[in-house]
Amino acid sequence: MDKNWRDWKWQWKNSLKSEADFSRYFDLTDSERQAFQQTAHLFKFQTTPYYASLADGKNPEDPIRKMIVPTIKETNQGRQSQWDPLGEGNHSPVSRIIHRYPDRVLFLITDMCGVYCRYCTRKHFTGNDQAFPKSKEYSEAIHYIKSNRAIREVILSGGDPLSLSDDRLLKVMEDISAISHVELVRIGTRMPVVNPLRITEELVNMLRQFHPVYIMVHFNHPKELTAEAGEALTRLANSGFPVMNQMVLLNGINNHEAIVQALSRRLLKLRVQPYYMFQVDPSRGTDHLRTSVMDSRKIQRELWGRVSGLMMPNLSLDIPGGGGKVGFAPDYILFESDEKIKFRGWDGIEEEYVNPRPDHIKKPDITEYLEEWQTIKSAKYGSGTKSQAIHHLRPEASLF
Ligand code: SF4
Known part of the structure; x- marks a missing residue:
């Protein structure tokens, strides 16, 4: 092992980026070799040596390997296939900002990642060598957040924000924290998974000055x-x-309740909240990695009640085209009327919940909270603002 193995910058500099690099760690199959030759224009290949070393280089079915090594299946269009499955281009009022919900924005602060996950939702933006926004784009993004008082959360995303240097991140955090209506920052990152050495004392000491800062990690x-x-x-x-985890259910990789259970239990022990369990978005080249909603709901039903609520990630999907998130919960309702609801619970016990009389319901005094609520409720946000803001959208690739 190289003497610098535990240096995150060494991991970054020595990333595997080509068929030859990957061949040093993996006995590549014909399908994988073809993919390196035929899909390079569709999506970058890259992993840290650390993350590659977690995989079994001899086993094409290894779960880590399937997340980072391309296969020729990426050229299949499949049943649904979109460059921008979340319709982000339609909700981007200025460059690098996605404003899909009233009280929060995504700030795409870089398009670079430690690894390029084969199932990535944002293939239209990620890995296009755009890195940090140009200075005009950056000022416009900060100005947009400043001018919209309904924005209470800024989610730094990309790309992976922790691929930036500490100095760059410090500047971004200073600029955002100077906006008085922004109450918290979330940082979406896969670095703790693919290059955990990035989480240095210096980094956490810098970021902690800006609390509350939520870290959204992505262990699968x-x-x-x-x-x-x-x-x-x-x-x-x-x-x-x-620290909250957002996992994605991936076909043949983790789509079994035993794996979700093991992951959630270990995360919780490390004080990480299993937060979301997402359906893969129908991003181009990911059909072979998608599992069905029925399969995901079955996993949810198997876990529900058997594991604590703290361990239970929310099963959710994004409606393709930018329709927003939809959550699922098992349906235990047998019968429903104005008076009562009858349930059969997760382990078969049946019972009723009887409502109080309707004239018994009264609402509390909300004077103190009304203005704040109206700011959110009447907020103008991204909808209908189709713009050039997420530029470098990949052109429709000839393969499809
Ligand atoms: S780290 Fe996130 S943004 Fe980057 S390739 Fe993976 S899924 Fe996409």
């Missing part, structure tokens, strides 16, 4: 929870960052 499989990842997560939790 218990194999990713190594000693190094555990150290990174502990460092974050010890420094007061709420």
Whole structure:
């Protein structure tokens, strides 16, 4: 092992980016070799040596390998296939900002990632060598947030914000925290998974000045929870960052209740809240990695009640085209009327919940909270603002 293995910058500099690089770690199959030659224009290949070392290089079915090594299946269009499955281009009022919900925005602060996940939702933007916004784009994005008082949360995303240097991040955090109506920042990152050495003392000491800062991590499989990842997560939790996990259910990789259970239980022990369990978006080239909503709901039903609520990630999908998030919960209702609802619970017990009389319901005094609520309720946001803001949208690739 190289003497610099534990240096995150060494991991970054020595990333695997080509067929030859990947061949050093993996016995590539014909399908994988063809993919390196035929899909390079569709989506970048890249992983840190650390993350590659978690995979079994001899087993094409290894779950880590399937997340980072391309296969020729990426050229299949499949049953549904879109460059921008979340319709982000339609909700981008200025460059790098996605404003889909009234009280929060996504700020795409870089398009670079530590690895390029084969199932990525944002293939239209990620990995296009745009890196940090140009200075005009950056000022316009900050100005947009400043001018919209309904925006209470800024979600730094991309790309992976923690691929930026500490100095760059410091500047971004200073600029956002100077906006008085922004109450918290979320940072969406896969670095604790793919390059956990990035979570240095210096980084957490810098970011903790701006609390509340939520860290949204993205572990998909218990194999990713190594000693190094555990150290990174502990460092974050010890420094007061709420850490939440967003996993994606991936076909043949983690779409089984036993795996979701193992991942959630280990995360919770590390003080990470299993938050979302997403359906893969129908992003181009991901059909072979998608699982059905029925399969995902079955996983949810198997876990519901058997594991604690704290361990239960919310099953959710984004309506393709930008329709927003939809959550699922098992349906235990047998019968419903104005008077009562009858349930059969997760382990078969049947009982009723009887409503109080309708004239018994009264609303509390909301004077103190009304203005704040109206700001959110009447907020103008992205809808209908189709713009050029997410530029460098990949052109329709000839393969499809
Ligand atoms: S880290 Fe996130 S943005 Fe980057 S390739 Fe993976 S899924 Fe896409």
